[in-house]
Amino acid sequence: MPLEITGRQFGKFAREQLLRQFEGIWGDYEQLHGISLFKFSNGNKFLTLYSSLNDDKWFYGVSDHYWKNWDEKTYMVLLLGDARECNYVIFDPEESQDLLNRIQPAQGKQKKIVTIQRKHKLGAIFTQGNQVFFH
Numbered sequence: 001m002p003l004e005i006t007g008r009q010f011g012k013f014a015r016e017q018l019l020r021q022f023e024g025i026w027g028d029y030e031q032l033h034g035i036s037l038f039k040f041s042n043g044n045k046f047l048t049l050y051s052s053l054n055d056d057k058w059f060y061g062v063s064d065h066y067w068k069n070w071d072e073k074t075y076m077v078l079l080l081g082d083a084r085e086c087n088y089v090i091f092d093p094e095e096s097q098d099l100l101n102r103i104q105p106a107q108g109k110q111k112k113i114v115t116i117q118r119k120h121k122l123g124a125i126f127t128q129g130n131q132v133f134f135h
Contacts, residue, residue, distance in 0.1 A: 007081060011050030014079050014086035018048065037066070043073050047096075049114075050079040050086075056118045064110035067100045076100075078116065089116075 005013075012035070019029055019038060027041030039045045047066055051058035058080050076096035080087045091099060103112040 007050075007052040010052075010081055010086065011079060014050060014081065014088075015048045018077065018079070018088060019046070022046070033065070045071075045074040046077050047074055048077045048079060050081060051116075052081040053083075053118065058116040058118075060114040060116075061106075061111040062100060062114060064105070064112075067112055070097050070100065078114070080116065 015035075022040065023029055026044050029038045029040045029046075031037070032039050032045070036048050037045060038048065047062075049060040049062065051060050058078070060078055062076075070093070072093045074093055074096065076091040076099070078089045078091075080089065099114065100112055103114065105111060106113050
C-alpha cells in the first residue's frame with residue numbers, strides 16, 4: 001500500500017525542493033517568518049505559497065504581514081499542487097507588488113486572495129483582478 005501524504009506535507013516537500021534548486025544560484029537560505037518566507041545569502045527573499053488544485057483552481061491567501069511590507073528583494077512563488085506533481089510560478093518583486101496592488105483584501109479579513117485558473121494550454125501568464133491565467 002503506497003504511503004499517503006497530506007497536502008501540507010506535499011507542499012513542504014515541494015517548497016524544500018524549490019529552495020534547494022535556488023540555493024545553488026543565490027546561496028544558502030534561512031527561514032524568516034512562518035513556513036513561507038525565506039531569505040537567501042544574496043539578500044533575495046522568496047514568499048512561497050502552496051495550494052492544491054481544487055475544481056481547476058488554486059487559491060492562495062497572502063496575509064497583510066507580507067503584502068503591507070513588500071520590498072524590492074521579495075519574489076512571490078506560487079506552488080501549484082496537482083495530485084502528486086507540483087509546478088511553480090515565480091513573480092519578481094515588481095510583478096508581485098503589481099499583482100497584490102490589484103487585489104482588495106478579502107471581506108472581513110486581512111488577507112489578499114490570489115486565484116489561479118487552470119487552462120488546458122500553458123503558455124503566457126496574465127492577470128485580471130485577483131485572478132492569474134495561463135493562456
